[in-house]
Amino acid sequence: MTKAELIEKIAAKAKISKKAANVALNTFVSSITTALKKGDRVTLVGFGTFSVTKRKARTARNPRTGEPIRVPARKAPKFKAGSFLKKAVR
Numbered sequence: 001m002t003k004a005e006l007i008e009k010i011a012a013k014a015k016i017s018k019k020a021a022n023v024a025l026n027t028f029v030s031s032i033t034t035a036l037k038k039g040d041r042v043t044l045v046g047f048g049t050f051s052v053t054k055r056k057a058r059t060a061r062n063p064r065t066g067e068p069i070r071v072p073a074r075k076a077p078k079f080k081a082g083s084f085l086k087k088a089v090r
Helices: 003-014 018-038 083-089
Strands: 042-044 048-055 058-061 068-071 074-081
Touching: 003 018, 018 042, 018 048, 074 083
Parallel strands: none
Antiparallel strands: 042 048, 048 074, 058 068
16 A cells, blocks of 8 residues: 555545645654654554664675675664554454
């Protein structure tokens, strides 16, 4: 499903315009992004939890040359599905 398809579904289910659904979806995404940038967790009970995980610096290998490459430490977004979502997908 694309973002445009999701906006159409939201607009149809909520009986609002596509423009209002687009604003709602963009606000939802930006709110989660802002919270994750601050280091907060976002929990939607039953659906899942968005969080930030820290990855340590490591040494990897270039598969073409076999030469070692230094991969710096970084933060990465993480999503853990909630119980309701897991049951719905089964």
